[in-house]
Amino acid sequence: MAGYQALPLELLAEEFAKLPGIGLKSAQRLAYAVISRSDEEVERFANALLSAKRDIHFCPCCQNLTELDLCPICADSQRDHSLVCVVEGPKDVSALERTGEYQGLYHVLHGLISPIDGITPDKLRIRELLARLKGGEVQEVIMATNPTVEGDATAMYLAQLLEPLGIKVTRLAFGLPVGGTLEYADEVTLFRALENRTAMS
């Protein structure tokens, strides 16, 4: 980095700049913001970093991130253990939980099949999903991967894989977003909305 800056500040800015979406300018700004905070606050930040890395691991059942032996969703006997929603990452679990509507369990793949990026099916948590389904408790698997090339491909791949197990496999509905307008919808979304039209009761 050109210009004069104290070395520890420069090193801290470099650490921030390694994070996704943070350029050198923002990283510098963040480094300055850190040193203007109190000792206790900076220590709390450093501890949060270390503890997140140290205490978080994968739930042995759904593969989501958790600090517990079994994540609270898998451990919840009130939820419907016959329903499993397959998602790309932990953020998707968070998004679906925010709807407050879904009462089943999840399975986190930690990625989507993308041969171009070297992500083949064996790099995802598919083995764990199959082992889980062998238990016989699961009746339906909902594919909730994104409506992208990789998301669709992964959903198709899994659907074919699960077919012989006699488990119902469904996919999230696609169509116009609520509050969206036809005018601004892209062609593919509009086509899907037409294709998946439902009867008005």
Added chain:
Amino acid sequence: MAGYQALPLELLAEEFAKLPGIGLKSAQRLAYAVISRSDEEVERFANALLSAKRDIHFCPCCQNLTELDLCPICADSQRDHSLVCVVEGPKDVSALERTGEYQGLYHVLHGLISPIDGITPDKLRIRELLARLKGGEVQEVIMATNPTVEGDATAMYLAQLLEPLGIKVTRLAFGLPVGGTLEYADEVTLFRALENRTAMS
């Protein structure tokens, strides 16, 4: 935060969200990015935080941030110690150093006078500047605060304060930015460019 998330991850995201310009969504994304890195990398990040906070203090001469007893600029005998450039913050020192043109010293105010925000002159490092000028070595003080209301007010205030000391006080030139066009220059910039027009040699 709604949705399900492991607790240590949530705490880490909250720490990120306390930084300027980082919202809850970005903070979550950064927290995920951290735990996907290696133990060593996360430790290096945590140490960079702690060391920046612990090792950095104000240079007793120019008040810039440094980890040394005297900052490298003040300690450099090759630089012109009769010239002091007054700036708002450490970032401005960095910006001016990047030009590679300035050979004098700096004085960092750590803010600008802004009574609305409760920043009165006694909150800035003005006392330290006056003490420094009493040494008699400094011949010229360049006001390099931003061309904003606060920057101009601070420059004016300091100029009046330094007048009785018999030290030459100058201000950075304002005008069209190099590479800029008249069409897109704002009225104040254009007015200043007209006002400060120079003879073509």
